[in-house]
Amino acid sequence: MSQTSSIPINLSGKIAVVTGAAQGLGFAIAEQLAQEGAFLWIADINADQARTAAEKLRNQGLDTNSAHLDISDVAEVAAFFEKVTAESKGLDILVNNAGVGQKICPVVNLGAEEWGRVLGVTLTGTFFCCQAAAKIMERQESGCIVNIASINGQNPAAGAAAYNAAKAGVISLTRTLALELAVYGVRVNAVSPGPVYTQFNKTVMAQRCEILGITEQEMIERVRKSIPLGRWGEATDIARSVAFLCSPAASWITGEVLRVSGGLEGVSAAPPKRTSVR
Numbered sequence: 001m002s003q004t005s006s007i008p009i010n011l012s013g014k015i016a017v018v019t020g021a022a023q024g025l026g027f028a029i030a031e032q033l034a035q036e037g038a039f040l041w042i043a044d045i046n047a048d049q050a051r052t053a054a055e056k057l058r059n060q061g062l063d064t065n066s067a068h069l070d071i072s073d074v075a076e077v078a079a080f081f082e083k084v085t086a087e088s089k090g091l092d093i094l095v096n097n098a099g100v101g102q103k104i105c106p107v108v109n110l111g112a113e114e115w116g117r118v119l120g121v122t123l124t125g126t127f128f129c130c131q132a133a134a135k136i137m138e139r140q141e142s143g144c145i146v147n148i149a150s151i152n153g154q155n156p157a158a159g160a161a162a163y164n165a166a167k168a169g170v171i172s173l174t175r176t177l178a179l180e181l182a183v184y185g186v187r188v189n190a191v192s193p194g195p196v197y198t199q200f201n202k203t204v205m206a207q208r209c210e211i212l213g214i215t216e217q218e219m220i221e222r223v224r225k226s227i228p229l230g231r232w233g234e235a236t237d238i239a240r241s242v243a244f245l246c247s248p249a250a251s252w253i254t255g256e257v258l259r260v261s262g263g264l265e266g267v268s269a270a271p272p273k274r275t276s277v278r
Helices: 024-035 047-058 074-088 112-140 161-184 199-212 216-226 235-246
Strands: 015-019 039-044 064-068 093-096 143-148 186-193 257-260
Touching (some): 024 199, 039 074, 112 143, 112 186, 143 161, 199 216
Parallel strands (some): 015 039
16 A cells, blocks of 8 residues: 555635634634635625624635625525636535524424524525535535534434434435535535534523523533533634545545534433423
8 A cells, every 4th residue: 555645734726615604613614714725705694794704814814705695595595606606716615604503492392483493594504505515516526515513413402402403404414415426526524513612602501501590600611521521612623623624634534424522422411390381
């Protein structure tokens, strides 16, 4: 077997789209990919925040553009990817980070509207973006898609059925696409983050604190103690993992779900009886 030199994470010349990238985890991923040399499209439903985020990266000397994108609107998704390919002459990387959280509640109290809202963005929106990107990448016979899943999609947490189901669906979609696109040289993988204290997680933690009757600091420490490596994750922990999967260093990896969680597999504790049952 021949010896090969190490392959760096080098994305120079690659055209990359990161959805939900105006802040938090998405912005960290976008920044990491841009630092590795990719030309970045920051796509977000908040156009003003997307422009601000792109400006931050440009101030670092990084090539970045921004665009409004509502991933739950199939027509808007199609138009956005047409715009990217027209202006950038191709698409090499898609990171599906955009999604929404769920108001914490048991399944018996979960309304149809909330279920539909979460699935409509987090799963169906990811499907729309995957589909649009896959058509481009099939024609090119090259490309890479990384979907941001969650440890909830592998080990569901109580009180978050819609979010759990959406992320489990993202994982299944990832594996299906990996099989269908392999013949075209397109790789599709997922990253399942553990606890990272972004604004997204803060909102969820606040709801759980209220339900459990504990303080935010008590919840933070409870979660920290449950993580084998003994600390909460940082956005850069996830971003570096995504960059690796997008790089030539991962050229023989597809259909994988990379859990980046400090060793935490999930939060599966059963909740106590509720004070009232409807």
